[in-house]
Amino acid sequence: MICNSIKEGVNCIFMKKKGCSFNGGRCYPIVDSCDGCDIAEEFPTGIYCKSCAEPANKWSTGTCNLATHVKKENGITKNKLNPLKASKRSMHA
Numbered sequence: 001m002i003c004n005s006i007k008e009g010v011n012c013i014f015m016k017k018k019g020c021s022f023n024g025g026r027c028y029p030i031v032d033s034c035d036g037c038d039i040a041e042e043f044p045t046g047i048y049c050k051s052c053a054e055p056a057n058k059w060s061t062g063t064c065n066l067a068t069h070v071k072k073e074n075g076i077t078k079n080k081l082n083p084l085k086a087s088k089r090s091m092h093a
Helices: 055-059 083-092
Strands: 040-043 046-049
Antiparallel strands (some): 040 046
C-alpha cells in the first residue's frame, strides 16, 4: 500500500489499512553510515531509506548489503596450498 505517514506516496510493504505495521508504527531515519547512498531519499519529515524501514539494523552487523556508496572488496580469495600435495604433484610432473 501507499505510505501516508512518513514516506508519503511511496509504496510500502508495512502499510496496512490501520496504518504502519512496522515496529513502533513508523520508519526510522537513516544513520550516519548511510550518507551518500543512492537509496536514501529526502522527504518532508527527514531522510529515509527507500528499501529498509530501520537502517540502523542493516549496519549493526557490519556493512549494509544495500549500500551503494560502499565499495566491496574483490571476491577473489587465494586458496591455501597443501605442501604435501604440492610436493606429490611436482614429483609426477
